[in-house]
Amino acid sequence: xxxxxxxxxxxxxxxxxxxxxxxxxxxxxxxxxxxxxxxxxxxxxxxxxxxxxxxxxxxxxxxxxxxxxxxxxxxxxxxxxxxxxxxxxxxxxxxxxxxxxxxxxxxxxxxxxxxxxxxxxxxxxxxxxxxxxxxxxxxxxxxxxxxxxxxxxxxxxxxxxxxxxxxxxxxxxxxxxxxxxxxxxxxxxxxxxxxxxxxxxxxxxxxxxxxxxxxxxxxxxxxxxxxxxxxxxxxxxxxxxxxxxxxxxxxxxxxxxxxxxxxxxxxxxxxxxxxxxxxxxxxxxxxxxx
Amino acid sequence: xxxxxxxxxxxxxxxxxxxxxxxxxxxxxxxxxxxxxxxxxxxxxxxxxxxxxxxxxxxxxxxxxxxxxxxxxxxxxxxxxxxxxxxxxxxxxxxxxxxxxxxxxxxxxxxxxxxxxxxxxxxxxxxxxxxxxxxxxxxxxxxxxxxxxxxxxxxxxxxxxxxxxxxxxxxxxxxxxxxxxxxxxxxxxxxxxxxxxxxxxxxxxxxxxxxxxxxxxxxxxxxxxxxxxxxxxxxxxxxxxxxxxxxxxxxxxxxxxxxxxxxxxxxxxxxxxxxxxxxxxxxxxxx
Amino acid sequence: xxxxxxxxxxxxxxxxxxxxxxxxxxxxxxxxxxxxxxxxxxxxxxxxxxxxxxxxxxxxxxxxxxxxxxxxxxxxxxxxxxxxxxxxxxxxxxxxxxxxxxxxxxxxxxxxxxxxxxxxxxxxxxxxxxxxxxxxxxxxxxxxxxxxxxxxxxxxxxxxxxxxxxxxxxxxxxxxxxxxxxxxxxxxxxxxxxxxxxxxxxxxxxxxxxxxxxxxxxxxxxxxxxxxxxxxxxxxxxxxxxxxxxxxxxxxxxxxxxxxxx
Numbered sequence: 053x054x055x056x057x058x059x060x061x062x063x064x065x066x067x068x069x070x071x072x073x074x075x076x077x078x079x080x081x082x083x084x085x086x087x088x089x090x091x092x093x094x095x096x097x098x099x100x101x102x103x104x105x106x107x108x109x110x111x112x113x114x115x116x117x118x119x120x121x122x123x124x125x126x127x128x129x130x131x132x133x134x135x136x137x138x139x140x141x142x143x144x145x146x147x148x149x150x151x152x153x154x155x156x157x158x159x160x161x162x163x164x165x166x167x168x169x170x171x172x173x174x175x176x177x178x179x180x181x182x183x184x185x186x187x188x189x190x191x192x193x194x195x196x197x198x199x200x201x202x203x204x205x206x207x208x209x210x211x212x213x214x215x216x217x218x219x220x221x222x223x224x225x226x227x228x229x230x231x232x233x234x235x236x237x238x239x240x241x242x243x244x245x246x247x248x249x250x251x252x253x254x255x256x257x258x259x260x261x262x263x264x265x266x267x268x269x270x271x272x273x274x275x276x277x278x279x280x281x282x283x284x285x286x287x288x289x290x291x292x293x294x295x296x297x298x299x300x301x302x303x304x305x306x307x308x309x310x311x312x313x314x315x316x317x318x319x320x321x322x323x324x325x326x327x328x329x330x331x332x333x334x335x336x337x338x339x340x341x342x
Numbered sequence: 343x344x345x346x347x348x349x350x351x352x353x354x355x356x357x358x359x360x361x362x363x364x365x366x367x368x369x370x371x372x373x374x375x376x377x378x379x380x381x382x383x384x385x386x387x388x389x390x391x392x393x394x395x396x397x398x399x400x401x402x403x404x405x406x407x408x409x410x411x412x413x414x415x416x417x418x419x420x421x422x423x424x425x426x427x428x429x430x431x432x433x434x435x436x437x438x439x440x441x442x443x444x445x446x447x448x449x450x451x452x453x454x455x456x457x458x459x460x461x462x463x464x465x466x467x468x469x470x471x472x473x474x475x476x477x478x479x480x481x482x483x484x485x486x487x488x489x490x491x492x493x494x495x496x497x498x499x500x501x502x503x504x505x506x507x508x509x510x511x512x513x514x515x516x517x518x519x520x521x522x523x524x525x526x527x528x529x530x531x532x533x534x535x536x537x538x539x540x541x542x543x544x545x546x547x548x549x550x551x552x553x554x555x556x557x558x559x560x561x562x563x564x565x566x567x568x569x570x571x572x573x574x575x576x577x578x579x580x581x582x583x584x585x586x587x588x589x590x591x592x593x594x595x596x597x598x599x600x601x602x603x604x605x606x607x608x609x610x611x612x613x614x615x616x617x618x619x620x621x622x623x624x625x626x627x628x629x
Numbered sequence: 630x631x632x633x634x635x636x637x638x639x640x641x642x643x644x645x646x647x648x649x650x651x652x653x654x655x656x657x658x659x660x661x662x663x664x665x666x667x668x669x670x671x672x673x674x675x676x677x678x679x680x681x682x683x684x685x686x687x688x689x690x691x692x693x694x695x696x697x698x699x700x701x702x703x704x705x706x707x708x709x710x711x712x713x714x715x716x717x718x719x720x721x722x723x724x725x726x727x728x729x730x731x732x733x734x735x736x737x738x739x740x741x742x743x744x745x746x747x748x749x750x751x752x753x754x755x756x757x758x759x760x761x762x763x764x765x766x767x768x769x770x771x772x773x774x775x776x777x778x779x780x781x782x783x784x785x786x787x788x789x790x791x792x793x794x795x796x797x798x799x800x801x802x803x804x805x806x807x808x809x810x811x812x813x814x815x816x817x818x819x820x821x822x823x824x825x826x827x828x829x830x831x832x833x834x835x836x837x838x839x840x841x842x843x844x845x846x847x848x849x850x851x852x853x854x855x856x857x858x859x860x861x862x863x864x865x866x867x868x869x870x871x872x873x874x875x876x877x878x879x880x881x882x883x884x885x886x887x888x889x890x891x
Contacts, residue, residue, distance in 0.1 A: 085429060133597045142604065145373055145429045149557070150600040152375065156550055157593025164586040274440065277433075312448045319441035323417070326434045327424045480749050486759065487748035488738040495735045498724035504706040505684055505716060507739035507802055562726065610726050 056187040057307050058300065063193035065299020066200035067262070070255045071276030072283065072291035073204055074248040080286035081220060081244050084144035085277065088129055088154035090270030092249055095158065096122030096256030097265045101171055111176045119253035126249025127242050129154055135238070155270070163267040171265040173257075196258045203254060204292050207247065211288070216243055275302075278322040284332025293333060346580075347467055353575035354470045355531045358477050360555045360571040361564065362524025365481060367553065368561045369490065370517040371497030373432040375549050376417070376439030377525050380410040382544030383442070384526025385533040386452055389461045392534070394451070399464040403473075403530040410526025411519045413442070418518040423511055439549055446541040457540030458533075465535035473531060477524060481564060484520060493517045494562070525552075547589065554592045557606050558599055566608025635698055637662040637838050638714075638806050643692035645678055645862075652678045654862035655692065660806070665832060665839040667853030669846075669873075671882060675862035676842045677719055680808050684716050685709045696806070710736075715804035717795040719811045719842075725784035729775055729794055732783050733766040736801040766801065772834065773797045773827070789820050793827070800835055807831070809841040813848050821845050825852050850874070858882070 071093060078086040099121035104114045133150050180191040211217035219240055255276075259269060275298065283294025298318065306314040325332060363377050388406030391397040397405070417438040421431055447455040484490045492513040495503035504510055533539045555574050559567030578588045599606060636659035645653040653675040660666045668676050681687045683694050685706040693702040696712055704712070715736075724732050741762070747755045770776045773793045778786055783794060792812055799807055812828070813821045825848050832839055843849045849856060850870040858866040858879050866876045873879055 085433060133601065136601050142600070143428070145432065146600050146604055148429045148432065149373065149553070150597050152550060153554075153593045153596025153600065155593070156547065156589055157597065160586045160589035160593060164584065164590060278437075281433075312444070315444045316441045319437040319444075322437040323421070323434045326426060326430045326437075327420050330426065330430055479751070483749050483751040486751075487745075487755070488741060488743045489745070489748070491731070491735050491738050494727060494731075495724050498726060499722045501686065501706075502718070502722040502724065502798075503735070505710055505802075506736035506798060507707050507710045508735070509707050 053307075055185060057303050059187050059189055060193075061300035061303035062296060063189070063197050063299070064303060065279075065296035066197035067255060067258055067295075068276045068279040068299050069204060069292045069295025070196075070200040070251060070258065071273050072280040072295045073207065073288060074251045074255070075273075075277055075280040076283070076286055076288055076291040077207075077244055077248045077251075079280070080288075081241060082134070082138065082144075082147065083286075084147040085151070085285070086248070087148065087151040087277075088133070088158065089126075089151075089248065089252060090273030090276075091155045091158035092122050092126050092129065092252040092270075093256045093259065093273055094162065094265075094267065094270040095125050096249075096253035097260035097269060098162065098166065098256075099253070100257040101173060101260060101265050104174055105171075115254065115257050118257045119250045122253030122256060123246045123249035126245040126252060130241060130245040135241075138241075159267050159270060166267070168267060171260075173261045173265070176261060192262060196262070199254070199258075201292075203251065204288065207251070208288055210247075216240070220244060275318060278318055280332075281322055281325050282332055284334040287332065287334045290332055290334035297333075349576050349579045351465070351467045351470050351535060352579065353572045354467070354474050355465070355528050355535060356552075356555075356575045357568050357571045358470075358474055358531065359525045359528035359552055360559075360567050361474075361477050361481055362521035362528070363552050364556045364559070364564060364567040365484065365490075365493070365524070366517050366521035367556050368559075368563060368567065369485060369497060370493040370514060371428075371561075372514060372517070373428060373553065374435045375432050375546060375553065376435035376437075377521065377552050378544045378546070378548035379439035379442040380414060380522040380525035381529035381532065381548070381552075382446060382539075382541065383413045383522075384410040384529030385539050385544070386446060386458070386529075387526070388530035389458055389533040389539055390451055392462055392464070393458065393460075399462070399534065402534075403527060406530035406533075407523045407526035410529065411523040414518050414522035415515070418515050422514045422518065425510075436546060436549070439544075440546065443541050443545055446544070452541070455541055457538060459538045461533050461537045461539065463534060463537045465531045470531055470535075473527060477527070478564065478568075481524070485564075489513065489516055497562075550596070551589075551592055554596050557604075558595055560606035560608035560611065562610040563606070563608040563612055565612050566606060570607060636660055637697065638840070639695045640679065640683070641693045641695065643679065643682060643694065644690045645675070645682060645687060646690045651862050653682065653689070656859070656862065656864050657692075658857050658864060658867055660838060660840050662805075662838050663832075663836075664855070665828065665841065665853050667849040667856040668840065668842045668859060669844070669849055669856060670859035670865070674859040676859055677810055678862075679859075680716055680810055680842065683709070683808065684714065707739075710802050710804075713803070713805040714808065715799035715802045715806075716808035717792070717799055717810055717812060719814065721791050721795055723783040723791060723794060723798070725782070727783060728780050729770060729783055729786065729797075730763070730766050730779045732794055732798050733769050733801045734762055736798060737762045737766055740803065769797045769801055772800075772831070789816055792816075792824075796827075796831065800831065800837070804837055806838045806840065809839065809843075811842055811844060813843060813845045816845075818847070821848050824848070828852060 074089045075086060096118045100114045100118035103109045103117045133154050134147055137147050137150060181188045182191060182194060211220055259272060279294035279298040280291050282298055283290025302314050302318060305317050359381050363374065367373055384406035387409040388402040391402040391405055392399060417435055421434045426434060446452050452458060492503065492508040495506060495508050496510055496513050500510055555571040556567045559570030639659040641657050643653050643656040656679065670676055678687065682689045685704050688703050693700050696714065701709055701712055724735065741758060743755060767776060767779060770779055773796060775790060775793055775797060778790060783791065786794060813824050816824060828839060829852055831837065841853065854869050855867055856870055856873045857864065858873055860882045865882055866873055866879050
């Protein structure tokens with residue numbers, strides 16, 4: 053029972069982490085909470101769904117297409133809704149409100165055009181189950197978890213090792229300085245959103261395969277956001293740790309306390325972290341730039 | 343005719359909540375993605391009182407408003423005392439609103455997510471207009487009072503406000519409670535107008551609508567948000583626009599305002615000032 | 630107006646560290662009641678930091694602030710104001726989108742006891758009090774020559790008048806000690822001279838002790854006595870204008886000798 057709970061918690065946590073990475077990436081560079089991320093995840097899932105059902109593509113191609121689609125959507129989102137605010141150095145709160153507007157807009161646009169129907173992905177993995185130390189793990193959950201770890205590790209390497217990654221890290225420290233040093237900020241931010249969008253695409257497909265695809269599926273990202281806050285907004289290892297911790301804690305609360313209280317508990321955790329430890333477990337110091 | 347009456351009633355009920363949020367957001371300078379939860383608390387409290395107990399309607403309304411004010415203390419005290427970053431505060435109150443909704447969905451007395459049907463329909467247009475007019479007068483008096491002046495000072499410059507003798511925490515908290523009371527009243531009226539309430543009527547989406555009205559109408563203005571809120575509710579209702587297309591428009595509107603006109607329609611002005619002469623010499627700004 | 634035995638205000642061993650940098654370094658000085666005391670020193674000497682500590686915006690690393698013989702160290706800013714200390718800011722901080730009158734009304738209101746319910750209902754007594762405060766605010770604006778701007782939005786005021794409005798707002802808290810942070814910054818010599826007269830007039834009229842930070846040496850040498858000289862957060866000299874002018878350490882600090890300027 054205990055081990056089963058741990059495994060379930062980890063597999064949920066892996067998906068949370070995959071989504072939380074998108075929040076953290078954007079926050080680390082632009083210092084605001086991009087609530088449109090959930091809507092991008094949802095759109096990524098629809099892109100994947102279209103590829104899988106209309107074109108009958110295999111899982112790998114579906115994933116790649118969804119990554120590309122969500123990446124482009126995220127970049128467009130930044131260009132249209134944030135870049136001019138960024139240009140006039142608006143308070144981060146305004147960016148957040150704009151992001152909230154995008155989320156409401158995109159979600160309801162899908163709702164109004166595609167409809168509120170729930171769609172299912174074709175069964176890529178069947179319902180295969182692996183037995184691990186006496187507890188069962190579905191192949192999907194295990195795969196999602198491993199893939200999440202690999203993707204986050206890959207992103208980590210990208211940011212540590214490549215030129216663009218180093219430019220992003222410099223941008224995190226000081227945007228003005230960075231542009232003085234000849235880094236093209238617009239390109240840099242586009243790359244950040246492309247990466248965040250790519251992760252949204254992956255998360256969208258996994259969510260869609262595990263559950264279903266529908267306009268408000270992006271709301272699960274509320275949880276991912278909480279995970280990012282717990283880990284420390286702006287920190288990639290924090291997003292991973294926060295996702296796993298939240299996944300575990302939630303599973304334990306719903307198994308041993310009450311499944312009703314689970315969400316109340318998570319939101320309380322969010323408020324508690326914002327009030328007492330706004331930099332999370334691994335976050336960097338950031339002052340309000342109003 | 344009945345149809346138009348009901349649209350106007352609904353719009354005026356919404357205006358009371360927007361009035362409350364504009365005190366908090368427009369005049370005190372704090373943003374909230376959770377005020378629909380206070381509308382919900384007011385709605386459920388008053389509805390439960392008239393539904394299960396023989397409590398007279400006015401008393402139930404007052405109790406709903408008071409309950410919303412009391413609940414706002416629960417989130418207001420820790421977050422406002424900690425002087426959170428403005429966006430973190432907005433998120434904390436969002437989390438609070440969502441948590442409250444989950445609680446409403448799981449209580450026995452609220453009949454859970456299925457909602458509470460068959461609430462007496464006490465709310466009529468005259469009642470709503472009376473509440474709205476009273477609300478506008480009280481809001482205006484509040485903003486002219488010692489406390490309202492302190493709210494605006496905190497919005498303009500918290501440090502200078504504190505050094506003018508303003509207690510920041512208390513001022514912000516009071517502003518939150520006052521705005522929650524307005525929202526609670528609006529909720530009570532709503533419950534007894536629709537005679538059916540459900541937790542999903544008080545979610546982030548509704549909070550965003552309230553905030554959109556305040557921002558679009560204009561920060562630091564009472565008339566602006568009221569006009570915006572009336573237009574937001576009445577226009578799509580009259581044109582029979584489907585709910586989802588309305589939300590598409592609200593979302594787009596929020597983005598457009600932030601990008602092109604963050605001060606909103608009537609930023610820092612009132613309707614009356616448009617007719618009055620612009621007072622004072624407009625001397626050059628500092629270099 | 631002779632200095633009595635006990636000073637109105639003093640700092641004792643005041644120290645403030647920022648990440649290992651000593652912004653203020655065991656600073657001690659007194660301010661006699663009724664005086665206009667000047668604080669001078671090179672940029673970065675820690676002058677404004679002293680004001681920020683005194684008014685409760687910063688908590689000192691060590692040391693204490695005494696006002697009327699009582700410690701006000703670490704008190705919250707609004708409490709400090711209630712004790713009778715007001716200040717202006719080097720980088721003007723007005724309530725920008727409010728009228729000049731409202732700027733001055735804000736602190737006046739905070740000193741009144743009002744009934745909350747009465748205010749909400751707009752009872753005649755609240756209205757009367759409001760009118761009374763308005764008259765007092767207009768009076769304050771008049772003293773500073775701002776009455777014609779009463780309904781002008783603060784950020785539309787010309788620069789020099791914004792500084793005066795800040796002084797009016799500070800006076801509205803009815804202080805017994807007024808801290809002015811570079812009141813003449815950005816003013817031309819003529820404006821500076823008239824500001825000097827104004828400061829002297831304010832002291833007479835409101836019976837207020839003044840402590841001011843300034844870089845305009847003419848202003849400081851004309852109206853301040855004593856003068857406190859700070860360098861690298863520490864006290865360099867203290868005395869009358871003539872004494873300070875003659876002090877070799879002060880001359881060295883200002884001419885960039887010795888430890889030099891940062």
